[in-house]
Amino acid sequence: MTGQTPFAIVTGASTGIGLELARCCSKAGFDLLIAADEPAIEAAAVELRTGGRSVEAVQADLATEEGVNRLCEAAKGRPVDALLANAGRGLGHAFLEQNFPDVRKVIDTNVTGTLYLIHRIGNEMRRRNSGRILITGSIAGFTPGSFQAVYNASKAFLNSFSFALREELRDSAVTVTCLMPGATETDFFRRADMLDTKVGAAEKDDAGEVAQIGFDAMMSGEGDVVSGWKNKVMSAAANVVPSGVLASQHRRMAEPGSANS
Template identity: 70%
Template sequence: MSDRPASLAIVTGASSGIGFELAKRCAENGFDLLIAADEPEIHAAADELRTLGVKVEAVEADLASMEGVEELYAATRKRRVDALLANAGRGLGKGFLDQDFAEARRVVDTNITGTLYLIQKVGRDMRARGSGRILITGSIAGFIPGTYQAVYNATKAFLDSFSFALRHEIRDHGVTVTCLMPGATETEFFERADMLDTKVGQAKKDDPAEVARIGFEAMMRGDGDVVSGWKNKLQSAIASVTPAAVLAEQHKRMAKPGSGER
């Protein structure tokens, strides 16, 4: 038996939804886990993941802040991180001018600032040793102007773009970067974003376990990007040739407050 420790994966936003399912995929494939979220449910998630026979440490930290990211990074105790699955994200519905700016900024700080800071800290270690895998959860929402979800969609457009650029910056250093781009998924996202009264909030959504499977396998192959599900593949292909004004109007019909009420 080898004395070499198991590979370690960091998974953020792992208390539920896609993040939890990504962590589960990692555990099923022999990764020890360092999981994080900004809510106490992360500890219950850790207990469940330990039943899969791997070591799991949970960090409850605010990943929208640099201090929270530093707390998570410190929890590695300088152990080698073989995979970083940067999945933490936050949404926000309604019109931008009607949103509380502190909440809008928190979307930006969670989805972009904290995510980039963690990727830079872990990515530098990976580059220095010449190996590692990074999975960034973007979204097909990044292809579409997000009327009534403007800040969220813009953050995902940033992440989609950033992931491609980073991949090409470090691809000769033994580190892969994969962007997972799901569509609407059956998670707590729409409830937390106060979008349950919208058409998209009430529509049938993708299974987070299947989305995670697709993303994990793409990361392990070292793919540059993957759109989960054929409907999302079709939607992203159509979005690439559709005028932005048309996409914005289509999104308005799906995300406008009250649009899902009968």
């Protein structure tokens, strides 16, 4: 941390886990720069300011270099003590039935934009030899995601990347933590057009509890954390169950119309 009030950047902070992570940061005394690609980020900033912290909001498309650059410029050179890279996008239905621009948007948001942001902020942290990075991965990254193939693959990338980056920074004072939640009560499944699936209709984890688990792990410098005992069991099972079986199981949860079967 710097000697001044700590400063955090939280992406995907308009709703869901991202907003809850921003709340965690605010309660812990961080000033905030929050970002999302929708106008609701301004309402989130208004709410967060009631906690007495300085909160700036940026509406930007973090799937693009321009959007990431705009976010970084909004920091105005202030050292970033914590980067919570949470912005993400889902996509349901069969891969060959999806519009490719939608596929590309998932990859650019979850992978390319996230990596570019971490590369920019991470280099500044390394120069100072101080900082914390939280990456929102997912237990979805452990399972071939039939009818959610691109999303699950993107989370597998982030899960793997976080461990690799943590190892590369092992001899520094910069920590990398990967939060791997399961299905969480957010707008994710509506946005991914998955409300008619079993996973979309099922009971989900509380976003506030998930965020607190991730925030605490980041502050403790842990490498990774799976939120919820059921998700811990599922992630452990994924290490021993054949991939073909996992893909078949995922189909039953994510295939359109499965909520009524």
